[in-house]
Each structure stands twice: as structure tokens, then as C-alpha cells.
Amino acid sequence: MVTKMSIAKAYASDFLAFINASPTPYHVVDNAKKLLLNAGFLEIKERDSWSGVVEKGKKYFLTRNGSSLIAFGVGEDWVPGNGISIVGSHTDSPSLRVKPVSKKAAEGYLQVGVELYGGGLWHTWFDRDLSVAGRVYVAEEDGSLKPKLIKINKPILRIPTLAIHLDRDANTKFEFNKETQLFPIAGLAESMLNQLDESASATEEEAEFKPLSVMSERHQPKLIAAIAEAAGVPISALRDFELILYDTQPSTFGGLSDEFIYSQRLDNQMMTYCAIRGLIDSLEDEDALVGESCIRLISCFDHEEIGSESAQGARSNFLPSVVKRLSGLTGASADATETALSGASFYEQTAIKSFLLSADMAHAVHPNYAVRYESSHKPQMNKGPVIKINANQRYSTNSPGLLLLEEVAKYKHVPMQLFVVRNDSSCGSTIGPALASLLGTRTLDLGNPQLSMHSIRETGGSDDVEHACSLFSSYFKYYSTVEKKIYVD
Known part of the structure; x- marks a missing residue:
């Protein structure tokens, strides 16, 4: 009998294989391409016309510089100006x-x-x-x-x-x-x-x-x-x-009951893998895009660890240009000029109807340094993804986004946690605020909890791989339904 525990360990084992084969952002993207191709995604190029190529009901991916990647599936009920459910992550590590x-x-x-x-x-x-x-x-x-x-x-x-x-x-x-x-x-x-x-x-x-x-x-x-x-x-x-x-020491299970993952580059290959796997899982059924009015999309960027200021970073035009091209997609064999004009008029509508989950690893409470954590916000490993909140917008989470994620998490019973940093501590940041300001899209920051962030050997929870994959899959499947229930201007 397949148990919840065996499913979690299977997800974690697949992730270990992925990270051991991915020592650089170039390898991350190359291995992501293999997963996507195996799942029936088609590769397209930024430099080519997408007119008559990108169609409703199909799945695609493209890369930039070999170190950043965007993949998406187009709903069969998509119309120009509809929303896009997005999970963003980064492929690089210190x-x-x-x-x-x-x-x-x-x-x-x-x-x-x-x-x-x-x-x-x-x-x-x-x-x-x-x-x-x-x-x-x-x-x-x-x-x-x-x-x-x-x-x-x-x-x-x-x-x-x-x-x-x-x-x-x-x-x-x-x-x-x-x-x-x-x-x-x-x-x-x-x-x-x-x-x-x-x-x-x-x-x-x-x-x-x-x-x-x-x-x-x-x-x-x-x-x-x-x-x-x-x-x-x-x-x-x-x-x-x-x-x-x-x-060269391989990533592996750790702990007395294999409850941990000992690895390098958990920040942020774990969230990148979970984004890829979540998208693939949400589209594994042949009719997954039937009745879908949105586009489901992941964006995995290079150069987050150095500020994202590059042609392939989150602050570049990579995601905005793809959103712009998709926003006017009709699914018909229109010529490139007609499609471009449609995209220009529908881009703003798509951006405001879309939602971005900025997925970057979070801090688990450290038992030897518990005083460094805000007393009511001490995330634990294997207790689910951590929603990151900061009043100064170092993270982009707000209440409408939190409610939306809570609703999609219910479908697959995914536990979640909340985190804010102490007032007397500095706060890191992510691609979330950058993309929120670029796109004008509602955004929420989250990530799996880990210890030893930015060390050459980090520690994460083995069950949290499946938690994040399930959350992202549920988000993609139910976004178009749940989004309509939460009012925001």
C-alpha cells in the first residue's frame, strides 16, 4: 500500500537525484529541460515568432542564457487578457x-x-x-x-x-x-x-x-x-x-529517521525543483487544461544571489516580455503583427489578474540559537512551506495573497507556517518585490524552512519537498477558481 510517508520520500529521492546532477545554474536548467520534455512540454525560442506556434491546451518552455527558464501550459478556455498563475524561483546559489x-x-x-x-x-x-x-x-x-x-x-x-x-x-x-x-x-x-x-x-x-x-x-x-x-x-x-x-560530497538523506536532507544549494534548488514538479504534476492528466481559463507558468531566474540585475535575472525583461507575448494569445494562426498589437492592449489586464508565488527557501528555527528568532514565529522543518511577511516590503506578502494560498492549500491538506524577522534583525529579500514592482502583479513570498542557509552544506526537511510540490500543484489547478472569491481592486 502506498502511504503518505512513502510518497514524501519518493519526492525527496527524486529531488536528491536532481540536485546531485545540478552543480551549477546551467545544469539546473538543463536537467529541468529533461524533466519538461519527458512530461510532453515543447521547447520554443524567444528569438522566434510565436504566432501560430503557441496554442491553447499545450505546454511549452524556453530558456535564456542557459541559466534561466520559463515553462507554461495554456488553458483551453484562455482568452486574451486573462490571468496567469506564476511560481517564481532562482537557479543560482552562493x-x-x-x-x-x-x-x-x-x-x-x-x-x-x-x-x-x-x-x-x-x-x-x-x-x-x-x-x-x-x-x-x-x-x-x-x-x-x-x-x-x-x-x-x-x-x-x-x-x-x-x-x-x-x-x-x-x-x-x-x-x-x-x-x-x-x-x-x-x-x-x-x-x-x-x-x-x-x-x-x-x-x-x-x-x-x-x-x-x-x-x-x-x-x-x-x-x-x-x-x-x-x-x-x-x-x-x-x-x-x-x-x-x-x-563533491553527494546530497543525501540524514537524521535517525531520514527526516532531513543534507545538501549543498538547497537555497534555492529545492524551491526550483518543487516549482518544476508542481507544474508538471498539475498538468499530468491529459485533460488538465480542459476548462482552464488561465495560463500556468513557472519562472526560474539566475543571479538572484547578487541582486537579479542582469539580462537573465528577475529584474530583467524576461518574464514581463513573456507575459506580454502571452497576454494577447488568441490560439489562432494570426500573423505576428496582429498578435503583437493584441498583446499590447491586453498586457495590463493580464498582469492585474495574475498572481505570483515567489518561492525561495526560508529559515527554520535553530535549537542552539532560538533567541535569534521572533518568539511567535519559529518555523519547523517538515511542517510545510513558510509564508514570509515583512512590513517594509522586503517580502511582498499581504492578506489577499495569504488568503488565496490558504484556500488552495486546503485542497491537498498542505500545512503552512508564518514567519517574520525580529525587529532588531536584518531581513533578507527575494525576487518577489522586484517582480511585483515590474509586473504590478499580486505577489506572495514563501519557501521551505532550512538550517545553515548559504553554507556549503545545508539542512532541510525531507517531507517538505512533497509539501511544496503539492502546494504548487494545487495552486496551479485551482487558482482560476479561488481567485474569483477573494475581492481586491
């Missing part, structure tokens, strides 16, 4: 990224220069088994330059701490210089002696002009060789890359 010129060496060690991305708990990156993954551009035989995703599946880097004997204050005050003492060690310099510098021979012998210094001068030759091997191309085909360090 990390260390390989510098454009990363070649370092000191005291006989080979090192790799890294740059801080986002607001990480950087001391947690010490003494971890690290590797690299990311996007590599390679030259094809026809002269085109194409991206490949790589993931080197073994530890090749490490940032060692200083021995306690040389720093007796380390246990009371661990401090380090982020520029000079956060260099990962990649190997010993003597191991390079008498070895063929393949990358140098492959690049320096080329006679053509190079605007930048050759790759072997910018990066460790053995690192270049490892990247080329992971990409399955000769070193000479490498042109550039964007690499992110990740912890």
Missing part, C-alpha cells in the same frame, strides 16, 4: 567561481584563483573536497562556437585551514582574507616538471592573432586538460569557460 585569470602558485603548490559569488558562509568552504562544473565553449569543425556542460566528478581542489598549533585563536575567532587566503590548492608544482604542457603546445603554436593571452597563461595547464577531457574535446577546441566550484 559559490566560488574560477577567475578569468586563475593561474596561481606559491610555496611549491599549484593554486586556482576564485571569485566570490553572492553572500556565502565562506568559512564552510574550508577543508571540503571540491571540484568544478559549468559551461565550456568549444570550437566545432564548421567554425561555430557551441556550449557544453561539464562536471568533473572527482575532488581536484581543496582550501585547507591553518593548523591549530599555528593559530591558537582559531576556535574562538576564525578570520581569513578572502583575496589572499581563499585560494584552493590544485596540486604540487613539482608534479608539472618534465610533463608535456599540452595546452601550451596546442595554443601557442597557432599563428593567428590572439586578443587575449593564451589559455595556458591564464589557467593551470592540468586544469585545462581536465576541462577538455570532461567536455570530450581536444584542448585546442577550448575557447572559454565559466566554472563554479562545488562540493
